[in-house]
Amino acid sequence: MSETSRQTSTQTGIDPRGPQFAAALTVVVLVLALLLPQPWALVVTAIQTVLFAIGAGLGVQRTPHAWLFKKLVRPRLGAPSELEDPAPPRFAQGVGLAFLVVALVAHLLDATLVAQIALGLALVAAVLNAVFRFCLGCEIYLLIRRLGPTPSA
Amino acid sequence: MIRAGFRFNRYMSTGAWIAVVAIVAALAFGLFRLFTDGRFRGTKELPVSGEPAETSAASAWGAVADALGDQVLGERATLVQFSSAFCAPCRATRRILGEVAELVPGVVHLEVDAEHHLDLVRRLDILRTPTTLVIDAAGNEVARASGAPRKEQVLSVIPAVGLES
Known part of the structure; x- marks a missing residue:
């Protein structure tokens, strides 16, 4: 098996502005989770946890964000200059989910500061994605793989 | 306070x-x-012995050849791109490097799946995808860039070998 050069020409790409729009909404939700008092902080954290779970579980094309993007945003934009593979943003949703699960559990245990730090880290990633289309979770991926065991070549 | x-x-x-x-x-x-992102930097000192790089495992190309087996080294330059599955800019990088390889004679584009060659990734100290190494005709790494480079950035770093484009 030569996995050397991946000529994966994923013809069925997604509009890269979709995940970017979703990230912008995520920024708003995370900021709300950080600003609102309890019990609203917990409620908003739970909502974002579910949203990330949908994105990671079903894929970024099947989130409420994607639906909004298709209905409201995409019709107002021109055609995208390039399509994007949906796998990276989906993976990033999974990374976001991990942080939000920590935040949710911490909120439930009344460890507010821990919850807020976890939300803050997720917010960094969401801002990078929304403003720069930069996928922090994806970058961490190779670093994690590097640390892991090597499948003997 | x-x-x-x-x-x-x-x-x-x-x-x-x-x-x-x-x-x-x-x-x-x-x-x-x-x-x-996309800026090529000259590569750190490499432990190059006098021998031809193609057979020396110390050279970047030696390491690549060790890991991937037979590959064709470009007469002028080889652009080795490290990619992974969860990497949005890898796609644009693939397109740009492919275009450069078509445009400039003697330049070869080689894409490596980082996940399947973690030994090589560690050996060459690749931290992110995409990372692009520019390897000269002797097999030595002359520059590298992480993040998607622009076409001009790639063209400007290709070693001049007689033919000018």
Whole structure:
């Protein structure tokens, strides 16, 4: 098996502005989770946890964000200059989910500061994605793989 | 000092501070990345012995050839791109490097799946995808860039070998 050069020409790409729009909404939700008092902080954290779970579980094309993007945003934009593979943003949703699960559990245990730090880290990633289309979770991926065991070549 | 802290906290909750710090940190990091992505840097000193690089495992090409088996080294330059599955800019990088390889005679584009060649990734100290190595005709790494480079950036770093384009 030569996995050397991946000529994966994923013809069925997604509009890269979709995940970017979703990230912008995520920024708003995370900021709300950080600003609102309890019990609203917990409620908003739970909502974002579910949203990330949908994105990671079903894929970024099947989130409420994607639906909004298709209905409201995409019709107002021109055609995208390039399509994007949906796998990276989906993976990033999974990374976001991990942080939000920590935040949710911490909120439930009344460890507010821990919850807020976890939300803050997720917010960094969401801002990078929304403003720069930069996928922090994806970058961490190779670093994690590097640390892991090597499948003997 | 404690008093000042209290005053601060009356205007802004801890959550608000964390939000502000997170946003500022993200913007700073993003701007830094915007500035450095795709820039080719000369490569650190390599432990090159006098022997032809193609057979020396110390050279970048030696390491690549060890890991991938028979590959064709470009007469002028080889652009080795490290990619992974979860990498949005890898796609654009693939297109750009492919275009350069078509445009400039003697330049070869080789894409390596980083996940399947972690030994090579460690050996060449690849931290992110995409990372592009520029390898000269002798098999030595002359430059590398992480992040998607622009076409001009790639063209400007290809070693001149007689033919000028």
